[in-house]
Amino acid sequence: MRKILYLDIVNDIKGKIEKGILKPGDLLPSENELSEQFDVSRTTLRKSLALLVNEKYIYTIPGKGNYVCEPTSNHYQFYFDEIDSLKGQVEEVKLVSVGVITPGRKLMRELKIGSFEKVIKIQKSVWIKNEVVQYSTIFLPYQKGNPIVEDVINFANFQGTMEKGKMQFQLKKILNIDLVHPPLEVRDNLKIDNDESCFLVAQNIISVEDNMPISYNEFYIKKNYFTLTAETTL
Numbered sequence: 001m002r003k004i005l006y007l008d009i010v011n012d013i014k015g016k017i018e019k020g021i022l023k024p025g026d027l028l029p030s031e032n033e034l035s036e037q038f039d040v041s042r043t044t045l046r047k048s049l050a051l052l053v054n055e056k057y058i059y060t061i062p063g064k065g066n067y068v069c070e071p072t073s074n075h076y077q078f079y080f081d082e083i084d085s086l087k088g089q090v091e092e093v094k095l096v097s098v099g100v101i102t103p104g105r106k107l108m109r110e111l112k113i114g115s116f117e118k119v120i121k122i123q124k125s126v127w128i129k130n131e132v133v134q135y136s137t138i139f140l141p142y143q144k145g146n147p148i149v150e151d152v153i154n155f156a157n158f159q160g161t162m163e164k165g166k167m168q169f170q171l172k173k174i175l176n177i178d179l180v181h182p183p184l185e186v187r188d189n190l191k192i193d194n195d196e197s198c199f200l201v202a203q204n205i206i207s208v209e210d211n212m213p214i215s216y217n218e219f220y221i222k223k224n225y226f227t228l229t230a231e232t233t234l
Contacts, residue, residue: 007170007208009038009048017057017068028058028066051208076230080175080201082136087225088128096123096135096189100142110204110216111141118142125189133225135189140215171214174204177228186220199226 016022035045052058058066103119120142126134180200201219
């Protein structure tokens with residue numbers, strides 16, 4: 001029998017809430033009952049419950065138990081994909097550069113690394129109708145001997161690399177979207193004027209298991225080529 005992981009418990013309870021089996025205000029079974037139901041330790045169960053609280057599916061009242069949260073109409077779930085979110089048919093994605101750099105303060109903060117550590121920097125451009133509409137930079141901690149990282153350096157092909165295997169269901173992504181005047185390198189590649197702005201989508205990819213950053217990415221996108229969709233959650 002396959003061992004139950006804490007994410008399996010999270011997905012099971014999420015599914016029951018989203019399908020209306022568990023309704024807002026409902027009290028979840030006790031920790032003892034849930035531990036027996038999923039055949040897991042209390043430690044594993046509490047890890048699952050903590051994640052559900054963090055994602056606002058449930059809330060805890062000390063001494064009473066865990067309850068299903070009330071739905072909210074002003075929480076939106078955005079969809080973003082570096083290719084699918086662009087307006088128009090993408091003709092080509094070009095690798096601009098791959099290198100290993102020493103991080104500055106911003107990267108040290110975003111990747112939770114020290115000044116003595118190295119960072120892989122990957123730059124790409126996306127083309128529509130013979131023009132660059134998106135210029136992106138991907139940063140990830142360099143760990144010598146890590147096959148995933150070595151593949152990036154050796155083959156310069158980041159697309160999907162970090163989301164293969166077990167990582168694809170253990171990732172959390174955080175987006176910050178802003179309208180900015182981009183740095184010179186980005187302006188030159190997007191061929192926009194000094195006073196012209198573009199969208200910046202800053203993306204953090206984080207491991208759910210240990211809450212550590214996997215990569216930090218910046219996508220600069222021309223204003224007339226970007227669209228973003230969202231829908232309310234529960």
